[in-house]
Amino acid sequence: MKKNMVLKLNLQFFAGSTLFELKQNMATIGQQLQKIEGELSAKAIDTTSTMDDLKALQSSKADLQMRFDVIKQQHDQMEAEQKAKFAAQQKADSLGFANEKDPKQKVVKAKAELIRATIRQQPVPLEAKAALGDRNDTGGEKLLPTTMTNELLMEPLVKNPLREISVFTNLMNLEVPKISFQLDDDDFIDDTETAKELKVTGDVVKFGRNKFKVFAPVSETVIRGTDVNLVQGVERALESGLAAKEKKVAFTKTPKAGEEHMSFYQTGATAIKRVSGADIYEAVVNALADLHEDYRENAKIVMNYADYTKVVKFLNNGNSTYFAAPPESVWGKSVKFVDAASEPIVGDFSYSHFNYDLDVLYERDKNVRTGIEDFVLTAYLDHQIKLKSAFRIAEVTTVQGA
Known part of the structure; x- marks a missing residue:
């Protein structure tokens, strides 16, 4: 005891x-x-x-x-x-999930944790992945969670004007019909150019996978800083890179091998039809008139701002009427400004379709010369112009002897 x-x-x-x-x-x-x-x-x-x-x-x-x-x-x-x-x-x-009540702030904290874990080569906490809508149950693949993927692809801080008028999707092995409806009569298409194009190229578009990377440099100071500064810095860099890539493939006149079809200025047998005029204003007017009415109804104009100012100066002819007027008042169609558009493109941009195939991947890389860490995003992009006959390129021709 x-x-x-x-x-x-x-x-x-x-x-x-x-x-x-x-x-x-x-x-x-x-x-x-x-x-x-x-x-x-x-x-x-x-x-x-x-x-x-x-x-x-x-x-x-x-x-x-x-x-x-x-x-x-x-x-x-x-x-x-x-x-x-x-x-x-x-x-x-x-x-900060335990005390964080604001859903938006919770997502910011989760994004910051994902970025830090990736750069430091550590597992991403399950709470962060869940807050970002991660569909990956195994945790083995480096897949960017749903919330972050959607925001990067659909809501860029740096705008690509085509995102407002073209079609954007994030689907694997995507195939879509070139026209949205059919009739039992094979001759129902009034536009002869469209009928010819469908006969040559078929009526289905298959999207491919063109791999590219975007690097977002991040210093150790930023990594250790606030969640908001870290997330804003990385997202701004990634979104700018995605927007720049989209514009580059769509408007380049010197595309990479295998990416020729993505450019509006593609040359050769499948090139978009060119319509000329004595000046830019007339060329755009003629291009709109040359479109079939099915496409003209929803047509928009994409051009660079320098060309637009030339048109405004020509139309003003000594007064300032058009300087104060919206661009839509010039041709009666919506105008989008893209500096990369070396020649105005006129058409129904619902037939311009960007697709991100597979899930966006993320990883890290270190620049040994500067000591700066890179948050790296890998994406697979394809741009298909589903119907070339829905577009026209407006070009200026100079009459000899004039």
């Missing part, structure tokens, strides 16, 4: 100790226990020692072992509690 009372008092004493104190007590009693075990072994082989001596040492060993077990139990319990508390606190500090 007395020994149990002592052990109970010791248990209560150890329960009020710190983890460090418990570790010290374990070490002290452990050393005493080893000493007693050594003495017990020595007495056991000493023929001069009595049984009372052995029993006394065995009793001391049992007492020390019981004390050691009590301390270890308290130590292990306290250590487990502290580890759990630390892990929970660390998660709460890094993500």
Whole structure:
């Protein structure tokens, strides 16, 4: 009874100790226990020692072992509690999900955690992936979660004007019909150019996968900074890169091999029809008139701002009427300005279709020369002009002898 009372008092004493104190007590009693075990072994082989001596040492060993077990139990319990508390606190500090009530701020914190984890080559916390709508259950692939993918592809901070008038999708192995409806009469298409085009190229468009990367440089200072600054900096860089790539493939006159079909200025047998005029204004007027009425109804004009100012100066002829008027008043059609459009493009841009195939991937890369980390986005893009006959390129021709 007395020994149990002592052990109970010791248990209560150890329960009020710190983890460090418990570790010290374990070490002290452990050393005493080893000493007693050594003495017990020595007495056991000493023929001069009595049984009372052995029993006394065995009793001391049992007492020390019981004390050691009590301390270890308290130590292990306290250590487990502290580890759990630390892990929970660390998660709460890094993500702020426990106290964050604003859904928008929660997404910002999740994005920041994803970027930091990627750059530091650490696993992305499950809470961050869940907040971003991650569909990847295994965690093995480096797939950008749904929320971030949609915002990067559909809501850029740096605008690509084509996103307002062209079609944008994010679908795998996409195939779409070139025209939205058919009739049982094969001759229902009034536009002869469209009918010829469908006969030559078929009535279905298959989208491919053209891989490209966007690099967002991030300094260690920014990584350690606020979530808002980190997310804004990285997203602005990635969105600018995506918008720049989209405009480049659509308006280049020197496309990369395999990307020729993505440009409005593609040459050759499948090129968009060109309509000329004595000046830019007349060329656009003629291009609109040359379109079939099915396309003219929804037609828009994409041109660079420098060409538009030339038109305004010509139309003003000494007054400032058109400088104050909206661009739509010049041709009666909506105008989008893209500096990369070297020649005005007129047509129904619902037949301009951008598709991002597969999920956007993310990874990191380090510039060893500067020490700056890169958050890298890999995407697969294709731009298909579903019907070339829905567009015209307005070009200026100079009459010889004029």
